[in-house]
Amino acid sequence: MQEGSGYGRFVAGKRSKWVTLLVWIVIAVVLGVIWPAVGDRETNNAQDLSDSKPSVQAAALAKKEFPGGEGLPALIVWRNPAGLTEDQIQQIQALTERLDQDPVEQQQSVVPLYKLPPQALKGQLSEDGSTIVMPLFFNKDADSKQLKAGIEGLEEKTKAIFGMNPFDTAIDNESKLIARVTGPVGISIDASGLFSSADVSLLIATVVLVLVLLLLIYRSPVLAIIPIIAVGFAYMVTSPILGFMADQGWITVDAQSISIMTVLLFGAGTDYCLFMISRYRQILYHEPDKKKAIFQAITGSSGAIAMSGFTVVVALLVLLLAEYGAYHRFAVPFSLSIFIMFIASLTLVPALLAIFGRGSFYPFVPRTHEMEVERAKKKGKPAPAPRKIRESWIGRIVTTKPWTVLAITVVLLGGMAAFSSQVKFTYDLLSSFPENVPSREGFKVIGEQFSQGELAPVKVIVDAGGKETDLKQRLESLDYISKVSDAQQGAENANITAYDVEFNLNPYSMEAMQRIPDLRSTAEAALKDAGVSNADKQVWIDGQTAEQYDIEVVGERDAKIIIPVVIGLITLLLLLYLRSVVATAYLIATVVLSYFSALGLGWIIIHYGLGAEAIQGAIPLYSFVFLVALGEDYNIFMISSIWQKRKTMPLRQAIKEGVGETSSVITSAGLILAGTFAVLATLPIQVLVQFGIITAVGVLLDTFLVRPFMVPAITALLGKWAFWPGKYVPVTEKQEKKPSRSL
Known part of the structure; x- marks a missing residue:
């Protein structure tokens, strides 16, 4: 490739590499000056439920009719x-x-x-x-x-x-x-204090972890810094854009979304950088001209990086369909940060590699054989033997024993997935706090000395139309109620009455939440027996327990919509990219299986290992969106290598070389991504600990089971049918290998 050609020249040419770096610096500085940082525009008390939800309507009515208790x-x-x-x-x-x-x-x-x-x-x-x-x-x-x-x-x-x-x-x-x-x-x-105190420690821990892993894996200080620089610039651009959007009221951001966004940027962002860096290093072993090498690396990896990044962006944007505020608030920060990050991977990273050249990999500099011979001659040493390409043992196994490999991976992943059916959920935020947090200590004292229900009573409000009811007696007869107040009359509507009701159990527990429908039906029955028409529309329940019940209902609704849409959109993108229905089907199926395996193994660790009785109810959907989108990243990067190579060699050889060529970079990328999510497990907030464990486990399963073994084994077994309905032209061992073009 000539220096004057297209995209490579535009971002990493002799002069344009400096222009690219300067543009990123200017954008980061200007945006940082004119717009506020996203951390300065946090809103940690945003409403999670819409005004149409029963508990929200009840709260509005309680504020209007019973102002004395509206605080x-x-x-x-x-x-x-x-x-x-x-x-x-x-x-x-x-x-x-x-x-x-x-x-x-x-x-x-x-x-x-x-x-x-x-x-x-x-x-x-x-x-x-x-x-x-x-x-x-x-x-x-x-x-x-x-x-x-x-x-x-x-x-x-x-x-x-x-x-x-x-x-x-x-x-x-x-x-x-x-x-x-x-x-x-x-x-x-x-909650706010725990998240805010976690932000700085999380950022420091994530940066240190990524640096250490990069140094251990690649043993190059320069190479370790390049992804950190790229991620840093991406964050400096993302933060003020999000801050501006929050300032305008277009989005709402909270501490939790900023914390996870930081981890996502460093984890996924480093992955995209490594995809480009690894291709550059491979080419440098054969191409003496570093300029041509970076252009070839851009051409060879940009398609997979763009596809991977776009897949994650689209999957995260689907969260905009959520009714639950916490899900909805994640969509824009996460998708925007990934979008800016993969743009940085396709522009800033090539520019930095062009600037540092072979020095990017110092002290283990990749050189062609001719360069090594010349170098040895200058030092008076014997000429080194030509560099041998090590055959991947994984590639050999998946092509010679695909049935065995597939059977073992299915049994392993299926066995772990079976535990996902045992997962128990909770919506109790208090239980996710450390035991020495003041609000949890105070709650424990109330539970020991009084009734846990005093912590958060519910208010049962009815409009009896002026008729007498026996609602108080009915509420007192319920075995899960410890106390019912006398009737309170509405301030504006005398027909409206309310009763403060205390549970005899933890009002934040799943057990208490599931009593809300029974409370409602009890009140409706009392109204019906008193002769009130439309009794089902004359009952409202206010309080934390009722709100949590609505959150559960809305969360289930969101999962039923978001999960199919995410799968559908990723399926469509893979179809457009691979032009194969069969390959798309098994790539989606393997990632979904990996997700349920991660949920099952995560439950084993969290429940049996850490002793948690349940996981936070929002975690499965969060983990699904992340794992399905990020899991396809690795599949796309590997399968694109196989698709490219099969044009110049037999399919099984393409699988063997494709697995071998991508194994080191995907393994290192997977370790870094899993490590960054695992950092969340060091925080004092159980919801982030549990999310970090399940997501890290899922990434590791994708990295070490799904991508290197299951997917190539299925591809080898299907043979030419893996490309259906696309045209497959077989290449025999005797056919001359022609230069292949990028997918």
Whole structure:
């Protein structure tokens, strides 16, 4: 290829390589100056459910008809293991009076304990007299930073009255007063704190891991830095674009999406860089001109990189179809970051390789045999033997014993996939926190001293049209209910009444969530028996448990839509790329099998290894989108090599060489991608730990089982039918090999 030709000259020519680098620098600097970073535009209290969902409608009605309880509750747990003293109780009363007269930031109301007579207040204590819960209500629209400022104000007032800060007292202290903030406010503050504290450590850990793995695998400091530079520029461009979009209100970003986006950029981004780098290194062993080598590398790898990147972008964009806010918010940051990253892989990485040339691989510089001979002659050493191409033992096995290979991989993957049917799910965010987080410690105290249901009661609201009902008695008769308040009358509509209902179990548990339909049917039955028409439209249930139930329902709806659409779009892209129905079918089937195997093996590790009772309900869909899209990356890169080589050699030889040619780069890329997702497992947030484990396991299964063994074995078994309905022209051993062109 001549220097003056097309795309290669445009991004990595003698002068254009410097222009390419300069353009990326200018874009990164300018965008960073004029637009805010995405981290500065986080919104961690965005609504996950649309206004049409039952729990959201119930919350709106509760805010309108029962304004006294419309705030977001913070449950302040006060405990003295030796028993709360009279002085401590009076100080708690004084604190509520102070808060009533001088509210903290975003505070709406406080239960006025100071107005209660001593006897009534003692009735609020636990049976052993050691604990009391003080509700404090905040603005529902406040974000976690504002809520945290309010709680910090509470602590300041507490220190002024108590002369010490009981919020800092260790939970196991047996002699001092202990205070903890739990309930929705405490959970929101702790969740935000855990994610924000994880951002920096996650970024550092990911960069260090990628550098270490690149150094261990390629043993070249320059080569290790090139992908980091490319990913860094991609992040510097992506961040302000997302920040601008968030500023305009086009998208909403939260700490969780930014954390996973960082991992995705470094993992998948490094993979795309390695696809280009490995092709460049292979060519340098045969091509003395480094300029021609980089142009050939661009031509030989750009199609597979673009196809791989586009597949992931399309799959992630499908999340825009989700109704659940957390899924929907992932779509744009993830897809945009991957889009910019594969653009960087096709422009910035070739430019950097052109700038560093063979020095990119120092000290193990790839040279042609003639160059090695000349180098040895200058040093007075004997001429080295021609470099031999090592035959891949995997390529030999999959072409000589394809049935055996296929049987073993199917049994292994199928056995792991069988465990996926045993997976249990939870939507309890609190259970994903470390045990020493304040909101979880406070929740544990409430569960031990009172009823767990006090943490998050639900409000059953009905419109009986002025008719008498026995709803309270019916609710009290339910075996999963511990307490039902007296009826409250609506502020604007006197026909509307509400009952605060406390479960006798964890209100965030799956068991409590599954009781929501029964609560609704109980209320509807009471209305029907009272002669209320359209009873099914006159019942609303407000509260965290009802919201989580709606999240589960919406999540199941999203999975039923997103999974088929992702598979359909990737299938279409593969059909267009490979022009083979058969190959597309088995490539999709193997990745789907790999996903269920990852879910099963992940469950074995998380449940039997780490002792978790359930995994977060959102993880299967997250993992599916990532694993199916990223898993096809490796299949595309390998199968494109086989498709290219079969034009100049027999199919089995093409499979053998294609597997051997791509094995090292895909193995190293898979290790790096799995390693970056595994970094999530070091964080203190179980939802990220579980997502990281399952995704890392899936990537490793793709890297070491599906891509090197299962896919080429199936291709070898199918032979010419692997290309159907595309035209397959067999090439015999005796036919002259002609130069092949890139797929």
